[in-house]
Amino acid sequence: MRIAVLSGVPAGSKAKVISITAGKGKVRRLMEMGILPGEILEVISNSVGPVIVRVRGSMVAIGRGMASNILVEVIGNESRLHHSDSGTS
Amino acid sequence: MKVDYTIAIAGPPNVGKSTLFNRLTGGEAHVANWPGVTLERKEGVLRHHDKLLKVVDLPGTYSLSANDLGELIAREFLVNERPDAVIVVVDATSLDRTLYLAIMLLEMYPKAVLALNMADAAEKRGIHVDLEGLEKRLGVPVVMISALKGVGVGSLLDRVLEVAEGSVGREEPLKVDYDGLEPYIAMLEDLLGDIPEKLGYPSRWLAVRLLEGDEHILDKVNELDSSLAHSINELIEKAKKELNISPDLLAIQSRYELIDQLVARYVTRVKLARPSLSEALDKALLNPLAGPLLATALILSTFFIIFTLNTGFPLNLLFDLLGMESIASAIEENSLSGLLGRLFESLSEQVKEGLLSSGSEEWLALLVSDGIIGSLGTLISFVPLLFFAYVIMGAFEDSGLFARAAVVYDRLFRKFGLSGRAFFPAVLGMGCNVASIISTRAMDDDRERVVTAMASPLIPCQARLVVLLALAASAFEDPLMQASLAVGIYLLSFIMFLIVSDLLNRFVFKIRIAPDLLMELPPYHRPSLRVIWWYARSNTEHFLRKAGWIIMALGISTWFLLNFNFNGYVGDNVTASFAASLGKALVPITSMIGLNDWKFALGFEVGFIAKEGLVVTFSNLAGVADPVKALRILGLTPLKALSMALAMNFYVPCLATVAALITELRRLKYVLITVGYQMILAFVLAAGVYWAGVMLGFA
Ligand SMILES: Nc1nc2c(ncn2[C@@H]2O[C@H](COP(=O)(O)OP(=O)(O)O)[C@@H](O)[C@H]2O)c(=O)[nH]1
Numbered sequence: 001m002r003i004a005v006l007s008g009v010p011a012g013s014k015a016k017v018i019s020i021t022a023g024k025g026k027v028r029r030l031m032e033m034g035i036l037p038g039e040i041l042e043v044i045s046n047s048v049g050p051v052i053v054r055v056r057g058s059m060v061a062i063g064r065g066m067a068s069n070i071l072v073e074v075i076g077n078e079s080r081l082h083h084s085d086s087g088t089s
Numbered sequence: 090m091k092v093d094y095t096i097a098i099a100g101p102p103n104v105g106k107s108t109l110f111n112r113l114t115g116g117e118a119h120v121a122n123w124p125g126v127t128l129e130r131k132e133g134v135l136r137h138h139d140k141l142l143k144v145v146d147l148p149g150t151y152s153l154s155a156n157d158l159g160e161l162i163a164r165e166f167l168v169n170e171r172p173d174a175v176i177v178v179v180d181a182t183s184l185d186r187t188l189y190l191a192i193m194l195l196e197m198y199p200k201a202v203l204a205l206n207m208a209d210a211a212e213k214r215g216i217h218v219d220l221e222g223l224e225k226r227l228g229v230p231v232v233m234i235s236a237l238k239g240v241g242v243g244s245l246l247d248r249v250l251e252v253a254e255g256s257v258g259r260e261e262p263l264k265v266d267y268d269g270l271e272p273y274i275a276m277l278e279d280l281l282g283d284i285p286e287k288l289g290y291p292s293r294w295l296a297v298r299l300l301e302g303d304e305h306i307l308d309k310v311n312e313l314d315s316s317l318a319h320s321i322n323e324l325i326e327k328a329k330k331e332l333n334i335s336p337d338l339l340a341i342q343s344r345y346e347l348i349d350q351l352v353a354r355y356v357t358r359v360k361l362a363r364p365s366l367s368e369a370l371d372k373a374l375l376n377p378l379a380g381p382l383l384a385t386a387l388i389l390s391t392f393f394i395i396f397t398l399n400t401g402f403p404l405n406l407l408f409d410l411l412g413m414e415s416i417a418s419a420i421e422e423n424s425l426s427g428l429l430g431r432l433f434e435s436l437s438e439q440v441k442e443g444l445l446s447s448g449s450e451e452w453l454a455l456l457v458s459d460g461i462i463g464s465l466g467t468l469i470s471f472v473p474l475l476f477f478a479y480v481i482m483g484a485f486e487d488s489g490l491f492a493r494a495a496v497v498y499d500r501l502f503r504k505f506g507l508s509g510r511a512f513f514p515a516v517l518g519m520g521c522n523v524a525s526i527i528s529t530r531a532m533d534d535d536r537e538r539v540v541t542a543m544a545s546p547l548i549p550c551q552a553r554l555v556v557l558l559a560l561a562a563s564a565f566e567d568p569l570m571q572a573s574l575a576v577g578i579y580l581l582s583f584i585m586f587l588i589v590s591d592l593l594n595r596f597v598f599k600i601r602i603a604p605d606l607l608m609e610l611p612p613y614h615r616p617s618l619r620v621i622w623w624y625a626r627s628n629t630e631h632f633l634r635k636a637g638w639i640i641m642a643l644g645i646s647t648w649f650l651l652n653f654n655f656n657g658y659v660g661d662n663v664t665a666s667f668a669a670s671l672g673k674a675l676v677p678i679t680s681m682i683g684l685n686d687w688k689f690a691l692g693f694e695v696g697f698i699a700k701e702g703l704v705v706t707f708s709n710l711a712g713v714a715d716p717v718k719a720l721r722i723l724g725l726t727p728l729k730a731l732s733m734a735l736a737m738n739f740y741v742p743c744l745a746t747v748a749a750l751i752t753e754l755r756r757l758k759y760v761l762i763t764v765g766y767q768m769i770l771a772f773v774l775a776a777g778v779y780w781a782g783v784m785l786g787f788a
Contacts, residue, residue: 032154032189033186049497052375061606065605066605
């Protein structure tokens with residue numbers, strides 16, 4: 001088990017949301033789109049731009065800045081995890 | 090015509106809400122704005138079983154929490170206008186996410202019908218929903234439909250009528266089990282007494298909203314009875330402390346728990362089909378290197394088609410290059426702007442002759458033939474330009490490609506304080522700037538929206554393309570040089586779009602950080618012709634209604650300026666007209682960019698009405714129909730042509746664009762800044778290039 005920010009989770013992994021730290025409105029919007037603590041996200045693409053995840057069957061693009069405010073627990077592909085990527089570009 | 094029932098359509102984005110709205114109203118919508126905001130309010134009417142129904146399309150939102158304007162509008166509409174029934178549209182292939190809005194709505198407003206859309210796609214994917222079970226559990230009619238294919242819409246309307254008449258449906262809003270929050274909800278409800286009733290909200294709903302920290306609701310309660318504020322706050326604080334989890338998270342989780350239960354119980358999947366093509370496409374399109382290139386290539390190749398259809402360019406140049414001039418000119422003549430141009434030319438000629446031979450005065454005949462019919466021609470010539478741009482854009486939007494393009498361009502755009510969302514308006518601008526300004530409505534960050542609208546007129550529209558091509562052709566014999574000039578101007582325009590956005594962010598709004606991107610990527614699918622037709626038609630109509638009279642009025646006024654002076658009609662002697670005097674007054678300025686002839690200045694005046702007016706004016710002044718010859722007769726050297734191309738491309742967008750800026754931005758200051766920076770930019774670029782050229786000996 002490994003804790004990371006979403007922007008540091010490589011594509012192909014699954015991650016469970018632990019917490020989100022951002023402005024109130026933004027957190028709420030994320031949660032209402034299904035990205036809320038306890039939910040499992042599948043990271044589809046994560047390289048330089050926005051992070052793309054599958055959540056509840058839909059694909060959602062999350063800006064890198066916002067993705068670095070989402071704390072997750074990585075469930076798969078732990079070995080490929082970037083250790084120090086804070087996600088800000 | 091008396092409306093029997095008012096029906097609202099609600100739903101989260103991308104579930105097919107607009108498709109259903111168009112299906113119900115046959116695409117005949119009345120478009121207005123919601124009071125005080127530039128969010129579109131679409132309304133239409135339809136008849137079902139002898140009942141006349143008014144259908145209102147509510148903004149597509151993920152929730153009703155008043156996170157943004159759309160959510161607030163949808164919510165207040167329900168409370169204030171109390172529709173006889175609400176159709177809540179969700180995506181049957183993605184119930185575990187799209188039901189969220191439905192649950193929120195049912196908690197607030199019981200008179201609803203749940204429409205599970207995309208029945209066709211659900212069937213293909215082996216998704217089966219127990220409609221009866223879901224209907225019993227939720228207490229409102231549940232109907233499976235395909236808005237795209239028109240399946241189930243009749244029975245949806247039957248159920249809507251039943252709800253409107255009150256024969257089926259819920260009396261009370263839906264109750265979600267909020268678990269640990271329940272005791273506080275009960276206490277709040279007690280505390281609030283009859284306030285919810287006075288405000289028009291269900292009491293339980295109001296209590297939950299307060300616990301979730303909804304400031305809009307808190308303000309409303311305070312307005313009514315400010316003595317409660319303290320005890321309400323105390324209760325919320327108490328809940329926060331005792332629960333060890335923020336109440337809004339708990340509330341959202343409880344709703345999703347209910348959704349998970351519903352899905353587990355009433356939805357079965359008989360096969361698990363993974364859309365592999367879509368995954369392969371995403372791999373390529375979302376790739377940080379290949380993605381932008383692919384998206385650009387796709388967009389360029391489609392614009393190649395629109396441009397060729399509308400103006401002949403660039404296919405004509407291609408044939409020119411290959412030495413097949415006759416094919417090239419055939420393409421040009423048979424392009425839409427060529428055909429329409431000739432049509433209106435001969436129409437105006439015939440009308441003029443008819444009027445003159447029946448003895449009417451010359452100026453009157455010319456007013457009708459040139460002033461009125463000519464302006465109408467300008468207006469009509471916009472239609473294909475705009476329509477095709479919307480067709481292509483509609484197809485891109487509908488296929489799901491544009492959302493991907495927004496993602497891959499996000500990184501580049503962020504450097505200039507915009508997000509990938511600005512990509513769509515920028516590209517649409519190549520079709521028509523009016524369209525691009527209107528399309529910024531979909532952007533949810535206010536500052537980004539205004540900046541994008543202000544910068545997007547820099548993108549050369551198709552009208553400017555027409556002028557640009559004439560200038561290029563008059564300046565260079567070599568088609569390769571002509572094409573380079575045109576492509577160069579386009580590149581420069583996109584660079585300027587980004588730079589100007591950055592400057593506006595820094596100096597007008599004093600914020601440099603781009604808003605975060607958060608958007609859903611809808612699944613790919615083959616664009617539907619019907620959807621594209623609705624989209625293109627309604628947008629084109631909207632433009633004509635909005636800008637049509639302005640274009641006509643200004644076109645006719647310009648005709649007066651060109652043909653009259655204080656002594657009346659000037660006849661053939663344009664040099665004596667008001668417009669010429671104005672042109673002469675402007676010569677000192679245009680001389681600085683090398684255009685030291687009042688005729689050029691006059692061209693710029695007319696070009697303000699519509700940029701293609703520039704070439705028309707030159708043709709008139711030179712007395713030849715072919716604008717390229719006209720430009721040569723007027724003595725345009727290659728260097729002057731370059732200077733004029735730059736000035737023409739960047740100076741004030743056309744009249745219709747200014748009109749769109751006024752109606753969309755609603756702040757005179759922003760409109761003035763836009764017009765101002767464009768004038769300065771055009772002048773500086775043209776003057777710079779001209780004088781550099783002169784010094785290098787190109788004059
Ligand atoms: N397969 C399928 N696609 C649909 C259906 N209804 C809408 N769509 C597509 O879903 C996408 C979103 O539709 P739209 O009406 O723009 O969604 P809105 O954002 O909810 O207004 C479009 O590409 C539609 O063509 C349907 O019944 N079946």
